[in-house]
Amino acid sequence: MPSLPFQREPGKTGLQAGRIEPRMAKFYWQKRWRLLALIIALLGFGGWKLSGLFSNVGYSPSQPIPFSHRLHAGINHIPCMYCHAGVERGKVAPVPALNVCMGCHSVVDANRPLIQKIATAYNQRKPFHWVRIYALPRFVKFNHQPHISAGIACQTCHGPVQTMRQVAQYKEFWMGECLDCHRAHNYLPAPRDYAHRDLYYVHGRMTNAPVDCNTCHN
């Protein structure tokens, strides 16, 4: 009687526990195919990475209003979340509505032509169409809230925005970037007994970054 192709080794979780039976593995990876596949993959991936063709780092489109983060966040020290309010509660860091701008600019520098452009747009209820810089594929369900709660600075991913006149993309937003950070912060072992679970989930989860697929993909 043949053994089951899949067995779980006790004490190991998730992926580590599953192993593909050697007989099947041979079927998938016969020697010469493995070599060929490796060469193609290396060449392809290396070329892709080096070419920079698909890199978005440095993407800095001009915006309908040349809003300067350097002036607001850098020189005037306005906290990020003053305008991007709600990022600590929601999935996205909201682009501030025009009424947020007008909260200050109905008084501050109200005479400047660009401010008047905002005022006009606000009065006509015609919001600007800002050009999006940080975009994720639709199958990635990123949520700002747990990152803010865990005390991650905005600059960790978005770079020194407070020094940018015009915002540019700071990092590649590839899965590796996410996982590097999540793996680095995935150090708390889960408790073996149920009694300490609460402790773990209250305090542990605050800084313990999960690396399950469903963290981002569902």
Added chain:
Amino acid sequence: MSETRFWKSPAEYEAQPEVERQREEEFAAPPQAYFEAQPQGGLDFGRRDFLKWSTAALAVASAACTRKPVQHLVPYAQQPEEVLPGKADYYASTCMECAAGCGLLVKTREGRPIKVEGNPLHPLNQGTACARGQATFLNLYDPDRMSGSLRFRRGRGAAAPLALAQADQELAQAFRAAGPQGVVLTGTITGPARQQLLADFSAAFGTRRVIYDAFNPDALRAGQAAAYGAAATPHFHFDQAEMLVTFGADPLGSGYSRVEYELGFGRLRKLRNPAAMSRVVAFEPAMSLTGMNADSRYLVRADELLEVALSLAHQLVLEDRRSVFATDATVKYALAAYAPAQVEPRAGLAAGTLAKLAGELWQNRGRSLVYATGLPLDPATAPALEVAAAFLNSVLENEGVTVDATASPSGQAQGSDADMLELLAEMRAGGVKALLVYGTNPAYTLPPAAGFAEALKQVPLVAVLSERLDETARMADLALAGLHAMECWGDAEPVQGVYSLAQPTVRPLFDGRGLEDTLIAIGRAAGAAPFQSVAPAAAAPAATPGVQPATPAAAATPGAQPATPAAKTTATAPGQPAATATAPAAPVNPPKPLNFHAYLKNYWQTKIYAANHLAGSFDDFWTSALRDGVFVPNPQLNAAGKPRNFKPAALTAAAAAAGAVNKSVPAEGALLLSLTVSPMLGDGARNNNGYLLEAPDPVAKICWDNFLSIAPATAQRLGLADNDLVEFEAQGKRVRVPLHVQPGVQAESATLALGWGRRAVGTIGNQVGVNAFPLARVEPAAKAFAAPEAARPAAAKGAKTAPAPAPAAAQALAFGGLRIRPRKVGQYFLAQPQGGNNYLLGRPIVQQTTLVQIKAHPHAGQKPEGPDENIWNNGQAPAGYQNVPQAGRATAQLYPGHHWGMTIDLNACTGCNACVVACYAENNVAVVGREQVQIGRDMAWLRIDRYYSGELENPDVVNEPMLCQQCANAPCESVCPVLATVTNDEGLNLQVYNRCVGTRFCSNNCPYKVRRFNFYGYIHDQYSFGRGTPLELALNPDVTVRARGVMEKCTFCVQRINAAHWEAQALGRPIQDGQIKTACQQTCPSQAIYFGDMNDANSKMMQARTPRGFRVLADLNTEPTITYLTKVRNAPASQEGA
């Protein structure tokens, strides 16, 4: 007791050779011959062509742009306070899919509704919703809705755009001129403010109001009037009915408050401790949703039902000498002829059946229910059957307990066939000069014999206000575009004392206007006083003209807001911050033009708020009522009503009606056809809804078609087989319909579901199935039960200011009693969504036992988990097989944090499909259409498998919801070459869509066949969420829209689990039990599904796992995390081992 043998189809019952052939097939093979005979469309595109083109496409794609398409971020100009992008808001509202008036919570994201759930505070549905309620938001985004009002030149078909102001003027003049000859024809409207507005309109113009729905309880009202002296639509309390007896009725599938019924039904079906549960007995000609869940089901021809009911009464009262009626001479005389000894052989019941039933009923007196409110099959006997049921309820002291017509009677079914037919007679005679139709579609639901089309020709001005250009709207002069219930204000009072509010959750998507604002506009155009301005009391806080667009122009420019329109809020409207600021200055406000929001608020202030002497200001009351969605002044809804006194004279009339039934046994080959209400589609008003068309019929498990159901024995006798296309003549019509051989149909009966075959509902629903409404008969109503005028429902009474014209002979509709002779004319192939090859092949997939046995042994009916002889050779498990019973402990080590699991109580599951539709809605599951379902490509993540046991003629049924079992040893994972499906550290079997390359190995290897492969990127196909249509807005943004070539499946709503994690993290506490509800669990009207943490022994889910629990195919060592609870039947001792 020998082991129960389960089977899924007559073929498997009879062990036909094809079953053995399919034994080794992983998936059911569609009949090749049928598809080869179909005309083939599409390109001739071979494999080599495909390779050429894909190579070229790849080359072009690689040479193309280096930057992703530029995306724009558009913030609000003025952000509504409560709207946070990326976070859902919930608004309490009321479901208007039918008149049952269940409370809803509408989930909106960025101002657009994406899901509805039941409102937990609503006393009727208590957080649950039926399949139609779950599907309602799809109707909102339906691209086939009317996008503007039209003027038709009747008879010529040409349509021209119509300005609303002009239509208002025209209607105002016409109604002014018509006076009492003007008629407002609506479906049931329960809202007190809405009814008041209609009454105001009637008063201002002198018009009449007629209420007509597709299905009307005329017979119930007539029967109640005869039995108790006053017509009533009682409020049935299924939650107190320890014993339920139905006579040809389907309360769970078509009752006028079916969610409430199912909630109560499910509660009592669950096994209590010590072992006890309710008992359900059904007498019916064909298997209904309720009958499918009955403990004892008796096959009785439709025309014998009345006799059986009277005979049961005879047994109880005359033979067992029960109740005060035992000495009543009238009763004795009326029932004398219906001794069970005579009736039982005629009706095909075993001798002693009724005596035993009577004994059980008497034991459960005061907590049982006899229910007979089905479609009227015959106008002469339908009220008599209701009288018999009323009598039984009175004898059994249920009156005032489970049948409540005094404390909180129902207003959920106010329509009347008789009124409608009377109106038609009047129209034909030229007595109606102006007609406004809303919320009902008589051109579709009335049989041609009623003569609606001809009658309409005699009316000079017909206006139809409708969401879509339906059959009736196409016959009108003015077709006014209406609104979906989620776009306008409204209220409802489904049962007396439950006030429910409906509020808009999105700005109107199309240029339409609700009924109430249309009436106000007509009234204003005519200069009628009540419609001119807002009453001062309501003016100040109600200064929110943005709620209803006053002019079409306002509705046409929602683009002022970003792509998603601003949500309406509970207390203040967004973008109107000044409204509250100016509130104190109310007296100097110039009068605002009245809109329905102001009218509604004013009504609630002056009537409901004032009448209940509430502490606190009205504004506080209004805010809390809007937040809760419902206001119940007296929460003691279930307090006993007063029992009414049964009038024995009614029984004489009922007995006379029974004696007059034409019971000529159908001639050789002829069948007695009863029409039924489809539990999925209801009256078919909103058939353009892929969810409802694709979720299969709960009994037959067939979607995208209706079909003639006949018994296996009958099919054999007539030489017919499953999937034959048959033709029969009835009512002078030739009807061609597919045939389905359905176990559990009476041998001389056939059924066909209503609500299909729409001609003008939209691109999805048009011409799907066969319209059975033309088979209804128009017959003279039973004179003995003619309801006195004063006994009409209160709603209609108030509006009837004009004197009624001379009454014509009362007529009624009948939905049965046709004799048909189906004969084969062709071949068809009904679409049956199924997992795998659709045969059990003897595997222990489902388990059942009886109450008596479970009392004796808590593990009764279960096969012990372990190697099964049907799966392993000779019951010998292979080497390496781990003994399963210890697995539970092993997994606790593997998943130390949370380990999500589910418990499903097969006792409570009725198979109603609410969970199936909820899963579609929550998870962006695609609707694929009939052809794809036929070849086994349906995408339902959750299906309800139906298993028969017992005899072929009248089998028992077990419903088993089947979804991904989240196996700890998942067979799918070990065969995935790219690790697209893995177990996470909470025991969830994940599916990573972006990693999947579509080998389909996992689906092959899944023993539960719950994985679905997306062959064509269905989600943007015509049946689902077509690109560029508003339907795209209905997609859940939290769930990835799966692309073509990707395997998908249930993940226990992992997006909800993630959300709970985030919430718990933000609050700094662990996830609470009950914090996560999967979509199926949340909506289940019978509360059969529990979800929770398997590591938490105190969770509701683990507590529900009694010794009755079993795991499906656990002997494969998959370690599924779903535990099912063995189905327990409350069958009497004599049926043990049957």
